[in-house]
Amino acid sequence: MKKSLPIILGLSFALLACKTDKKTETTHQTQELSILDKVAHAHGFNEFKNVKEIAFTFNVDRDSSHFERSWVWNTLTNDIKAISQNDTVTYNRKDMDSTATKINGGFINDKYWLMAPFNLVWDKKNITYDHLNDVPAPISKNPMQKLTIVYGNEGGYTPGDAYDFYFGEDYIIKEWIFRKSNQEEPSLVTTWEKYVDINGLKISEMHQKEDGSFKLYFTNIKITSKNP
Template sequence: MKKLVLVAIMGVLMISCNEKKKEQEKIAKDPNLEVHEKIAMANGFEEFDSINKVKFTFNVKMNDTVRSERKWAWNLKSGKISLTEKDSTMSYTRKDSLAKEKEYIDQRFVNDSYWLLFPYQLKWSDAKFSDAKTAKAPISEDEMQMLTVSFPSEGGYTPGDSYDIYFDEDYMIQEWVYKASGGGREMATTWEDYQDFNGVKISKMHKSKDGNFELFFTDVSVE
């Protein structure tokens, strides 16, 4: 009986893997999608419209010391966002006009959710995109496809920032380089530990090459 159950489970997993592979191949071959759209779609962009709530904890560790730990609850239908940090909870609703005292929370939410759902920003934002080309990834030094994403020089909290994103044949980001506007700070990290949350694919771990910087997500739920 145990063997039959195991065989049944393996069969279900194989079917699921085959279906996912077919979906990835369909996205890759779709002539109507541009490269940045394929990256968003490969990460489950179409599934996001059916999501009601997203919860996650944003963590930053440097040299084995946790520097940030922010717990977020985002109600997509109402627009209400709650931040719990150091045993204190603050909430606000995203609107065209934002009260001055709420900008602190919104700025952090924009930063943290960009890391969480960056592939979707390729569809949501008004960024500009370079042509994709083959390039050596900064951390693994593997040959991958690379696309530069540039954000407008005006508006937002960090105008003029850009990202070089390195992705595999399934259009999943494996590494990126963040470049601050004005030729300032640069930072390269991995994109790893992908997990599927009701069709929404999230990379839960990002590391620097030397391992001294880690940005990762815990307590992720997508409803």
């Protein structure tokens, strides 16, 4: 009888392990994604882990004026190449002097326009949010879901700013409002349109005001995977 004891104990532990694994699996399956995660994932957030480098040109047409600057971002090393009409500067975001810090403010702005849905996850610890259904979108007036996020008052380049995202059942952003310092009146209202799918990342190439007097758009987008 003593010889069989380890076998019985072994079976007991095995049964216990099976029960524990099953419970863990069930919990994982029923865990609901937050609205922040749902919007980010709809735009391909899960594919970002496979990205090695992102290059893009940020363009703004305001009335008769045009502005542009280009960036190359190595997502693995955080090396940035900033390319303007007058100069090309390379820096690493982990070790920035005063000049790089100033240039990096432009990178943060331009990257945010390019990948704002992903920032819903990246910035999760620094924002509060509210989610509503059936709210008229500011430009189309179509009923959409509305996600409002407000950044904390400390840290970052624009603390305290707020954004209202508008999207349908697919969680793909169609319009948004930027409200500086969380003021009630909109600072800027634009569309999110002309989506492209590049290596699984869904990018809106065009953002414009309702009257067309302001257009912010991206050209020369190139996303390189770790394993091309």
